[in-house]
Amino acid sequence: MPNATVAGITVDRNDEGFFTDPNQWTEAMAPELARSEGIDELTDDHWRVLKFMRSEYAQKGTGPTVRVLGKTSGVSIKELYQLFPKGPAKTAAKIAGIPKPRGCI
Amino acid sequence: MTSRIVILGGGTGGTLTANRLRRLYGADEAAITVVDQDDRHVYQPGLLFVPFGLAHTDDIVRPRARQLHEGIEFIESAIDHVDIEAGEVRLGNGVTLGYDVLVVATGARLVPEETEGLLGPAWMDSVFTFYTPEGAAALGAALATFDRGRLVVNVVDMPIKCPVAPLEFCFLADWYFTERGIRDRVQITYATPLDGAFTKPIAAAQLGGMLNARGIEIVTEFNTGEVVPGGRLTGYDGREVQFDLAVVIPLHGGATYVGRSPGLGDELDFVPTDEHTLQSKAASNIFVIGDAANVPASKAGSVTHFEGETLVDNVRRFLTGEPLEAGFDGHANCFIETGFHKALLIDFNYDTEPVPGHYPSPVGLPLLKESRLNHLGKLLFQSVYWHGLLPGRDLPGLGSNMPTAGKHLPVPEKD
Structure with missing residues (x-):
């Protein structure tokens, strides 16, 4: 399993760049993770989504899909794409340090 | 004492559950009621063939009530909501049904x-x-x-x-x-x-x-x-x-009454369900089968069929106070029609992705490979559906758990 160093700390990530252990994540890592996803600055709106992703993961064991995010986070799907143009659910999961949203089979 | 078992939905899951339960329990042991908003049971795999003139809609729709064994009550009505606290279902026609066990089998809805x-x-x-x-x-x-x-x-x-x-x-x-x-x-x-x-x-x-x-x-x-x-x-x-x-x-969601039933569903109106026991997370006397559940398995008739055995056994265990069995492994089995009279077959579960090989054993249908045999299997399945699967029979040679005997499984990666 590939290791990576984020904000000076070694973390475990899978081949696609998702954290395998969300406990290794700290808020201080988010700006660097965001930059590698092409997001230069994390705004309050970004943080709202990231915190929502973390709390959903803690409760349900998987991050929400974009459709569930749009229904429950208080941010519309259109706005979510403005915040995370490469795909909100996956990008936000990577920056928030949680595994890839399970989505569906 | 007679247990009151109410099954919401008369599709694949509701029908096979009702029929299995009816075989398990005598009339004095359980009263079994199935509710659905209409009396049209659609053989959904057949829908794929209709646009190409290979099937007609009349051929794939049958009355729901006729698929249910004798001694099962069928009520044709919309469902207003489930009152989990009271253990009651309020129907659209004004009737209230009390239950000892509720089985949610109302599938997915197009939105x-x-x-x-x-x-x-x-x-x-x-x-x-x-x-x-x-x-x-x-x-x-x-x-x-x-x-x-x-x-x-x-x-x-x-x-x-x-x-x-x-x-x-x-x-x-x-x-x-x-x-x-x-x-x-x-x-x-x-x-x-x-x-x-x-x-x-x-x-x-x-x-x-x-x-x-x-x-x-x-x-x-x-x-x-x-x-x-x-x-x-x-x-x-x-x-x-x-x-x-x-x-x-x-887009798909669960049935609308799920959203009107406090504590029953998630944000998409699917019902949070234990993926191995098929007991809902909402209440210990509510079980869920088929597309209505939020389990991480394909929404497919084969999954529903394989769930049937575990679900019915766990309803029985619940009623007698035994611990539930975490018996369902996420088994799915799908023929994929590929045109030119061929099809491919995939067989997988929660832990094992579809791989090449043969099903159900080294001598069997080729997996993940086009063949005429799989196409014939797909066509034959329609008859198996009405006469084997809906009556809730265990199909010979095809167990509920995913077989590994014929599969070319990859060597597991070391963490």
Whole structure:
């Protein structure tokens, strides 16, 4: 399993760049993770989504899909794409340090 | 004492559960009631064939009540809500049903209204779905007169029923236009929210290769934001896919009464359910089978069939106070029609992705490989559905748990 160093700390990530252990994540890592996803600055709106992703993961064991995010986070799907143009659910999961949203089979 | 078992939904899961329970319990042991809003049981795998003139909607619809064994009460009514605290179901017709055990089997519902523009002027004109009998029939008429242009097959977002059906539609469209001698005048595009042709890597590579070999373009990670009049799908990320004829698989949700029943469902109206025992997370006396559950398995009839044994055994265990058995392994088994009288078979569960080999043992149907035998299997299955699966019989040689004997399993990676 590939290791990576984020904000000076070694973390475990899978081949696609998702954290395998969300406990290794700290808020201080988010700006660097965001930059590698092409997001230069994390705004309050970004943080709202990231915190929502973390709390959903803690409760349900998987991050929400974009459709569930749009229904429950208080941010519309259109706005979510403005915040995370490469795909909100996956990008936000990577920056928030949680595994890839399970989505569906 | 007679236990009151109420089953909501008279489709695949509700019917096979009712019939299995009826065999298990005498009339003095359990009163079994099935509720559904209509009396039309659709053989859903047949819908795929309707647009290509290979099946007619009349052939795939039968009365629900007739699929239920004697001694099962059938009530045709909408469901208003479930009162979990009171242990009651309030029906749309005003009747209240008390239950000792409730089985939720109301499946998934199409919600095309959640996609901007999908129900606009182009709906049922140049934009269709084959996920309803009416849609499949109307699409058949449109395909018959379609003689050149861009055909786009689009999955709006997961989860959907039978995640392989849109791929099968692409393969059959390739065959259909080839047979009509106009394949070179029709461009076929598959636009999917997934990052490949399927959710699991080995099958995604195989199926992606098959699309490619047939000249079917695949657009991945496409999240449809809007259907624009004039023949355009626009993605939330700004990408566009042009079409002359669009076949759209709309968003799915659970039944609407789930949303009106406090504590029962999730944000999409599916019911949070233990993936191994099939007991709901809402209450210990509520169990869930089939597409209505939020378990991480395909929404497919085969999954529902394989769940039946575990579910009925756990209902029995609950009623006698025994601990439940975590018996369901996520087993799914799907024939994938690939056109030209061939099909491919995939067999997998929660932990094992579809791999090559044979099913159910080293001597059996080829897995993840096109063959005529699999096509015959798919055709034969319709009869097995009505006469073996719905009556709740264990099908000979096909156990509920996924077999590994014939599979070429990859050597596990070391962590």
